[in-house]
Amino acid sequence: MAPSKKKNFFSQNTLFGLFVGLSFIAVAYAYYRSGRGVSLNPQLNNVILLLSIVGAFIGVRKYRDELPDNCLSYGKALGACTYLIAVASVIYGCFVFYLYRHHPELLENYLTSIETTFKEVYSDSAFTENMISMLKAFTTPATIAFAETFNKIFTGFIFSLLLAGLLRRTRKNKFI
Numbered sequence: 001m002a003p004s005k006k007k008n009f010f011s012q013n014t015l016f017g018l019f020v021g022l023s024f025i026a027v028a029y030a031y032y033r034s035g036r037g038v039s040l041n042p043q044l045n046n047v048i049l050l051l052s053i054v055g056a057f058i059g060v061r062k063y064r065d066e067l068p069d070n071c072l073s074y075g076k077a078l079g080a081c082t083y084l085i086a087v088a089s090v091i092y093g094c095f096v097f098y099l100y101r102h103h104p105e106l107l108e109n110y111l112t113s114i115e116t117t118f119k120e121v122y123s124d125s126a127f128t129e130n131m132i133s134m135l136k137a138f139t140t141p142a143t144i145a146f147a148e149t150f151n152k153i154f155t156g157f158i159f160s161l162l163l164a165g166l167l168r169r170t171r172k173n174k175f176i
Contacts, residue, residue, distance in 0.1 A: 016059030017087025
């Protein structure tokens with residue numbers, strides 16, 4: 001019985017993670033086509049966060065309802081939410097890598113906005129130019145994709161802590 005539960009866990013949550021990741025990509029592509037930035041865009045981050053919460057809630061609720069006894073502990077609900085968001089984030093990270101790799105103007109816009117922020121925040125520091133030159137040297141499409149993936153996984157985990165509490169369901173009679 002345990003192998004079917006494990007198979008159900010990975011197949012169900014991977015499938016919903018794929019759907020959530022594809023929704024991330026669709027929204028990011030719409031933002032890109034409209035001329036807005038993909039990284040460092042608070043509006044896009046809010047939309048992706050909303051998609052994460054809704055997708056994790058629906059996916060884990062469906063997983064819970066397909067379990068034989070319809071019971072899901074807090075830990076398993078947290079694991080399912082986190083796994084689903086991690087799958088979606090990795091798919092989104094691959095898209096961000098592809099986008100920044102094949103559209104260098106996005107990388108230039110990213111570096112320009114970071115440089116502007118550094119100059120505003122650290123205007124009276126002697127090391128501002130050194131920090132900007134190091135940032136330009138070490139910022140690649142892979143580092144941007146990694147940062148986006150980690151950011152989405154971390155924020156998804158934070159909201160998974162709350163969602164797991166909403167989605168857990170214990171047995172009514174523990175002796176059965």
